[in-house]
Structures are given as structure tokens and as C-alpha cells.
Amino acid sequence: MSTNQKISALLSHLAAGIDLLGKGSFRASGHRRAARLLNGLELDVADIVNNHPEDAQQRLEQIEGIGKGTAKRIVEYVTTGSLAEHQKMLEQVPASVIELLEIPGLGPAAVRTLWREMQIESIDDLKRQLDTDADALASLPRLGKASVEKIRRAVDFRTKTSGRIQLGRALPFGEQLREELREVPGVLQVELAGSLRRGRDAIGDVDLLACCADPEALRSRFRELPGIADLLSDGDSKLSARFDAPGGGGVQVDLRIVPRESWGAALMYFTGSQDHNIAMRGRASRRGMLLNEYGLFERRVAEQQGEDEGSGGKAEAGDLVVGDSETAIFEALDLEPIPPELREEAHGLEPVPDDLVTLEDIDAELHSHTTESDGRLELEELARHAIELGLHTLAITDHSQSSALAGGLEPDRLRRHIDAIRELDERIPELQLLAGSEVDILPDGSLDYEDELLVQLDVVVASPHAALDQPPDVATERLLAAIRHPLVHIVGHPTGRIVGRRRGLEPDMTKLVQAAAECDTVLEINANPRRLDLRDSHARAALSAGCKLAINTDAHSTRHFTLLRYGVLTARRAGLTRKDCINTWSPQQLRTWLEEKRR
């Protein structure tokens, strides 16, 4: 974890403690806001504190959203390694009590009651109480039989699933539900919303938005969807259920039914992010308008009755300006439409480059495997498939010798493989076939083949595969060595993380992206949804340092080519444009770069 992330986690935790102690919910949400901001911040606050010890506090306060309090806490954490206020909070609230807030349906008030009235201090305590004497729980103030059953189901659900779901599983699942609902007679629109629409690498639940001439037909179809396990709420405009997700585990799905005239406002509202919505509302407000999930309205100040007169009325919605289309709302607020992927705090309401990369722009795959190492397809099958997909360039990059389990090639076998690739390239003029290798970056930063062999390859993708739990400073040097190696073109899945499973390397990204920009070495966004590595925030940092990026599927089979869209979503979240994405280049432009990079 970077320092930013560590402080962010501490502030979130502190916020939860403040909530439980009842010490002001606005203070708590202020901490949460600062935590979110730090998490998405490109620059490293530790650098600011270390490089400018005399005026670090003032420099930090320059950052929008960081005030005196947070600046002070950042300095304290970087210089001492802890936060006194957080320690003090932990003396009053056990960490295991804070964990209870992770159970859906349990908020600060309920957790406080469980803790104070029944000495329930952990999820295990809660499970035990549910098993032995659930009635005692039901007798607590503002609880009851129905609430307790809800909590029981939520606790069971939690033990079955591990939090967020990878985008690669959630998106096809959400799309399938969307198609089922689109078949309901009278349906006008059904769309995915939430973090799924924004293309985040992992999502907490699936949000669906619909409008329909016959809402009851839609509601009853939803209640009967295959895989539904538990209907959580069942109102006129909002239904919510837990589903058994494909491949085990479960996922919560929310369906909201909105009036047609509010479609755009509702889609915008439920797509988020929260920070984006707040920024949009703020912009509307400054322009004398009011934005909510029903539309963009003229703002009218309500006349106050009686004694309150003169104390300033509450703003309320006047005439509808626009509501049925997202684009129209952006335009009414003098903004170019912002695609869902960029509706995050890191992007703000900045203009969007008009050549933001799209799936259709990608014409080259620069990282793929054949049966020669651990791929499923023979060389020629793979090449033919690439042609069917309309690619003009395919790099064959089988594993190097150290990846023994993946059938990595010893030097002699690689030499023969290069010959086979070149021979095939001659035979199929419609595809530019590149002879490459995915060379292991060994733990010490050296590469898995001698330069004499590497130089014979058209393209070298260097990737870390082992020792992925190295300390950050060792990982930084290891990856820097690969980035600076004159024969390396691309660094593949640079951190080796697996979404939600393996943290992977945690190098100093600022140093890596600077070096990559200087050496003209390309960093990969590995499109496999298990990886999505570089992740969005790292890719954004790379772009602002002036790096070029590749989006590769790392294909081991035909199915893997379909994963490209996840890489593109991640790239768009970082703001990647066509010109900075080498997979969009022409065959000649690519060939020229590959050769000139080595001069």
C-alpha cells in the first residue's frame, strides 16, 4: 500500500469510529471525503512531506479538498508512522466493532445498540448471538424480528462472498439481466448504472435502471429472474435482491424504475460516482439550477411562512430545464458530455479529449501465447483468428525459460520459434506477425534471456511473474532495470496484481513512469479482468508523466481476445487517447517505433 492509501484507510477507519461514538456525522463524512480524495490522488503526499519539511502543511492545504485538519494528519502520519487520534479512537472502539458496519443493514445506530446493550463486539459475537438467542436481539430498541432475520441473511451472505466482484464476472452477469428485462412487454429502456457502467475493476453490486410503460410487469419479471436468492426490498420504484452469481458466491442487484422524462437525470444520478454527482450538483447550483435524479430544474427559493420569514428560504425545484437525456443535462450546464468511465473525482468536470481510445481503435495485439508455451492455439490458428478479428498486427510472445510451469522456451526452442513465426509471416501478407517473447523480469531485475537472443526478436515484452511480494524498494529497482533495458519495448502487467486476490508488487510508481517516459518504454494495461494491470490510477499517472501505453489481452485462447473491452474501459478511466495507445497505430508506425526504440 502506498502512503496515500494507508492514510486513506486510517481516515476511513477513523470516520467509522467517530460515527460509532456519535461524535458528529459531518466530521465523519469529512474524513471519508478526505480518504476518498487521497486514494485517488496521483501525487504522493509522503514526497511532499519528505521533500518540503519546512512548509509541507501549507503545500498540502493547496490541494483541493484537503484542509488544515487533514494536512496536519498527513504530516503526522508521514513523520511518525501513526495517527494519535486514530489510536485514541481505537482505545474507545474495538476494531472488531467497526467491522460490524460491513454487514449490510447495520449502520452506526444499530451497531452502537448491539455493542452497548448486548456487548456484541465482533461479527463472531453476532453470529453466536443469532444462533443462541436471536429473540434477545429482536427485543432491542428499533430492532425486531424482521430486522434480525435480515441481519442473519446478511451475515450468511457475507460468509459466502468476499466483498467485491471482478468486473469480468460482474459485467456479463449484469448484461444478461439487462437483456432479460429488455424482453418485458412495454419496456422502453434498461441500462446498467453504477460502478459497473463506469468500468471499475471490481464492483460491489449490480445497478440496473429501467423505464417501462407497465412497471408492474417489470417488477414481477425481476422477482422471477433466474438465480434470485433473496428479495431484499420491493417498492414501486426500487427493487433489490441477492442473486447467486455464476461461478459461486452471490451478488446484490438493485433495479430502479424511473419515469421516462427523468431517464437521463436518473441514469446520471445512479451512474455516479458520488464525487461526480456532488460536482455536478454544485455546478448546477452555481448556475441557479437544481440537479437531482428527476432532472435539472430552475431553482426557486421557497417562500417561508410565518416567523421564519427573512431567514432565507430553502431552495426547491422550479420549472424542469431538461431530464430525459444525459447529454442534454451536460449541455445545459455548459459541459461536453463526460463518458461514464471518467466520472470520477480524479477527472473532475474537465473537458474530455476527443480521441479517447475506444474498442474499435485497437488494431494490434502485442502480447499473445501459442501452444509453444501455455497457449491453447497453434501459431497459425492464432494468426488466422487475429485476421478474423480484423487485426493488422499480432505479436507472438510466448513465455521465457524461467516460467517452467508455463512451458517457457529455452534459447534453442525460441530460435526455432522465431523462424516459424517469420516463415508464417511470409505466407500471410494480410497480417503483420511479430516475433516476440514475454521475458521474465527475474527478481533481481535482470532478464531471462541474453541480449544476444533478445536482439533477434521484433518485440520484447518484459513481465514480472515470480517474487511478487518483494518490498517496495526492491520491486522499484527491479522494474526500473527492465524499463531502462535498451532491448525491452513493453513492460507487461507491471505489478502482477490479481484484482481482489493478490496485491502484487508495490513499486514507486512516480519513479517508474518517469523512467518509462524518458526511455520511451511502453507500459502495458493487461486487459484480462483478473489483472487490469496497470490499474486505472497507475495508467493515469503514467499518462501525466508522458508515457505511452499498450492495451494487450495476453491471449492464451480465442476467448481471451474478447477481454479487450476490460482493458479499454480501464484505459478510458485513465484518459488514454488514441495517439498514446500504441495498439491503435498503423503497421508501419509500429514497426518504425519498434526499430527506433533500440537505437
Add this chain to the structure above:
DNA sequence: GCCGTTTTCGGCCCGACTGTTTTCAGTCG
């Protein structure tokens, strides 16, 4: 906690749904 062409103090997104109440608090997104 943060912020300021409505404010340096007093606001902070706000509506739907549920369950426990008997008019509303808590939770969620």
C-alpha cells in the same frame, strides 16, 4: 472534516424503502 459571488459560521445530496413505530429513525446509494 471541508468550504465560501448567498456564509469565516453554518451549512453539508437527498429521496426511497423498511421496519418499528403511531409519526419517524435508520440505512442505502
